[in-house]
Amino acid sequence: MNIQTLKMDVVTLNAFLQREFPQWNSETGSQVMDVTADGVICRLPFNDSQLRPGGTVSGPTMMGLADSAMYAAVLSRIGPVALAVTTNLNINFMRKPEPRAIVATRRILKLGKRLAIGDVSIVSEGDTDLVAHATVTYSIPPQR
Template identity: 25%
Template sequence: MTESDTAPFDLVAAQQLLTDVFAAWVQDLQLSVEALHPPGSEGGAGATLRMKFSERICREGGVICGQALMSLADTAMVFAVASASGRYRPMTTVDQTTHFLKPASNADVLADARILRVGRTMAFGQVMLTPAFDVKPVAMVSTAYALM
């Protein structure tokens, strides 16, 4: 990114990060950053992303494929770490465990990514994936990232 480390990590910076840092196939998921949750927020630091529903990411019957859901969760956690840190930090996924709870179908999906701990070299988090019209999660994801 071309922003200095002193620029605030806000929704404008987050949307720019989405286009500057992520691969084209991630951008094809039509993700948008809905909210950033700074440290001290209710529920903890984090971010909320939305993945627009598209037949392109579905299996038979309008069910969103697990690969798209896992990519949404992974991407959302990058924004959660940036929100907790106040800036984007290059990182790589070390571990991601996804528990699918029910099918996601025919709806946008929200990823509420929250930080459990950010250290000097590692970050840990949890992501809840829910349909935009429902509060019952379709998946819960535990994550770990190495910070570069």
């Protein structure tokens, strides 16, 4: 399902995120791995600061990846609009993620003039079982 023509590919999206949202890559090592007609795939490398007691990746870490993946997916469709912002994020934690990189696959469900709605599936890298699922809504600023 092609919601809208792609306006940013992997290279331009990663470059924009590095410039406008440097903590995305420089602090976390996150990276957009693929941009497709359906959405994006983002990867967050693992480090010990993401662990919570019990040896699992923390909920805030997964929420941050879900939110960032939606931002990347929206930008891939609307172009470099830095002021698109989250208006809602709902996440369900489904199982304990392994202490390794996590990967988010993001799908845009609706892209309007003012709102974008999508869902994200998060897995431990190398696994297919979902560790979390989120729905995210982004507000798109009016065009000038």
